[in-house]
Every structure is written in C-alpha cells, then in structure tokens.
Amino acid sequence: MLLLFKAWQLHIEDCEHLESISEEMFHSTNNSLQSLILRRYPNLKTLPDCLNTLTRLTSLYIYNCENIKTPLSQWGLSRLTSLKYLGIGDMFPDATSFSDDPHSILFPTTLTSLDLSHFQNLESLASLSLQTLTSLENLAIYGCPKLRSILPREGLWPDTLSRLDVWSCPHLTQRYSKEEGDDWPKIAHIPCVDIHD
Template identity: 25%
Template structure:
C-alpha cells in the first residue's frame, strides 16, 4: 500500500512501474504527469487506485485486477478501449473533471460495477447509452453536474449522447439513487408529484439533496 500526499515529492515513473506487487496506490491531493500515469498501468496486481491526471489513457485497461478507481482528469472525453475494459472494477468515482463532456462509449464492459459516483463534473453533457447494460450496478450518485442532460426527444437517434433519457435506463438491481444540487431534476423526481417519480418509484432508497425518500413502489 502506498499513499502519496506530499505535493512536493517528485515521483519517478521507473520507480512506480517497478512496484509489481503493489495493491493500493493513492494520490489524493496531487496531479501526476502522463509518464507516471503510464507507468502505473504496469501494476497488474493493483486493486485500488486514486489519482488526478491530465489524461486517463487507454493503457488503464492493463490493470486487470483493479476493483476501486477514483480519478480526476482534464480530458473532454475518456478514451475508448481503456476504462471500459476493467472487467474486475466494482466501484468507480469520477470527480472534479472540469472539461469532461462525455464518458467512454464502451462502459458495457464493466459487468461487475456496483457503484458509480460522478461529482463536480460541470461540463458533463450526458451519460452513455450503454449504461443500461450495467446490470450489477446498485448505487448511482450524481452531484454538481449542472449541465447534465437526461432528456431524450421522441423519434430521435437513441445513440445521441446529448439526449440520453433516464426513463430508458434499465437496471434490475438498482438499490440506491442519489441526486444533489440538480434543482430541475430534483423537482421532476419529487415523491408523488414530480413528473419523473413513476420512473424511479421502484428504487428502494432515494436521496434528493441529502433528504432520504423511502420508496416501496408507491
């Protein structure tokens, strides 16, 4: 286990890449450069990774044993054949990605993902259509994503990311839905009154702006 919190500490890509048996690696408050990020992807025994980086490249797919991933990136769109190839991933946290507009289009590969949390991604326009194939997903949390659009126009191409609609999201095992700081969406999901309440009423645990709404389908 290695947690690097000192922002002044210089990190050698060669040193990081040689820690073959490392399972937990955290860069909680600092950003790592592209060379370090690429070296991290050599650590095939890694199970937990938390980092800030300029780019989360496709080399991330080599972390075949990764269970927990928390990251911040400067990208506008995540690379294909990268994040979506992490078949062992159980928990994914995406935070403070100011430029991120779209997630990767191959997320259907995250077959064991149970928790997806997206926070402070103010440029995020939509969620990918293939999110509906994450049948193991139990917790979906979205906060401070003020430009996120979850509506879809009838008769339009369902593959258009900017018109993704939550009512077409089919996740049989979803147990918890968290919505924070999204005033319009919170209003639409208000218990018994919001126009989208019927679409989420089956979810056992719903949190709107930190207020718990217990639901049993009523």
C-alpha cells in the first residue's frame, strides 16, 4: 500500500485488501486538498461521502477501482467548482452508460481536461452532457471497445475543445478517422485530433 500525503495532495494506491477509505483522513484537509489520486484499489466499494465537500480540489484521478458500486451520478462531482482535471477508468465493468437520467449534470463546468479509460461495456457518452462543459479543452478516451459515439447529446462540442485523443476504441476509429470516417466532419473543426487503434 502506498499512501502519499501532503497538505494539498493525497495519493492512495495498491490497497488490495481495503474496502473503504476513512473519512477522517480528509477532515483536516477539506479546505486545502487540491489533488486526490486513487489507483489500484480493487476492493473499494464506496467513495467517501465527503468527496463533494472538497471545494478546493482541482484534480481528481480514480483508476483500477472496479468494484465501486456508487454510480457516477451520485459522486456529487458537479459541486466541485474548482475541479479542472478529471480522470476515471477501469470501473463500472457492466455499465453501458454513465447515467440513466438524461437531465443529470455529472461534472462541473470548470473542467478543462477529461480522461476516460477502459470502460469495457460503455456504448455512449451522451449522458455526460459534454456540451455543458464550457471550459473543456482536452478530451481523451482510451480502451473502450464498445463505445460507438462521442458526440454530445445535442451534437455540439464546447467551443473551447482544442484536443481530442481516442485510442483503442475500434468503433470510434471507424466513424471518426480523418477524412475517411463518416463522422469526421463533425470533429474536423477541433484543432488537434489523434485517433488510432
């Protein structure tokens, strides 16, 4: 188990036998914590209830926590109004979408960078309401073999989006590949696009 703690950063990884995170470790940092990283925490089932109270949090990365049962729609991320960088991956193995509620707002509009990786059954990003992320500059999607569409629900991208990276998503490669994909014209305006298997 690795636990790295600084006044503004908390990094927890390789916790193979733990099923929860003590909220006590957050109490003294609620007003100062800016970065939280959880990685390789295979038995973690729930996130701390206080997650959405970390109002100064600017970056959050949660990877390889495949047994988290709390749906993304209940994480309360939209309340984290300082959050700029978000990365999530290797969880929700059965999910085809991030939310069943078409009107839910999952992320704060302050996000500038969003990384999504290794969602094995994810089919659509429509529930993320990407068009509402009016500060989004970078979107990266890796290892989502069943994902068929990345367009926001209304088909409009934030004007701020300047980079799109898609790797190991075969359906997306076919649809959005430069000049050859049927949907290439829908992303051609993005200044930097990198799509490959």
